[in-house]
Amino acid sequence: MKKKYTDLEIVAGIKAGGRSKELVLLWLCRQRLYRQHARLEAQGLGIRVQSDQYSIFNDSMLALVKAIEQERYQPAKASILTYWKKIHRNKCLKFINRKSTPPTEELHENMPVTERTEAAAAIEAILASFEIVAPKCTALLSLVFAGYEAADIADRLGYANANTIGVIKVRCIKRLRASMKN
Secondary structure, eight states, X not given: OOSOOOHHHHHHHHHHOHHHHHHHHHHHHHOHHHHHXXXXXXXXXXXXXXXXXXXHHHHHHHHHHHHHHTTOOOTTTSOHHHHHHHHHHHHHHHHHHHHOOOGGGGSOTTSOHHHHHHHHHHHHHHHHHHTTXXXXXXXXXXXXXXXXXXXXXXXXXXXXXXXXXXXHHHHHHHHHHHHHHO
């Protein structure tokens, strides 16, 4: 197997298909830089189970191959590594969104049935609107509503600091409200 592939060689190998595609994909998956980034990114977002990390890594590699085959990846705009990092981050955020459970179980047991059903309906409406909002907003707001501090959210999602979270949270809440009105 070749020691190093350039971005153009990776693209050519994947587009060629067959054995060359297999070799390029195998080389990409064995690169420590990709594996290490995938592990750190997933752990930073709170994905601790190793099998989940592997699954997301594999999904992101397959998405990269698909993007190259469908010519959505453009070597002039970004390196393969940069493009793959974006794919991987989005896959992690989608995983987090899928794993989050609706807070309907947290409704107070002593609450009258009518109030409980009204609260459940309100939560359902919010969760339905969540799917319309951007994945980054969904991840951020899920953590906010789960009670995490701004500093913890910044660490988990890779933002610069807690102040950034405050600004982004306001924008995301505006988007959420707008999607709920529609």
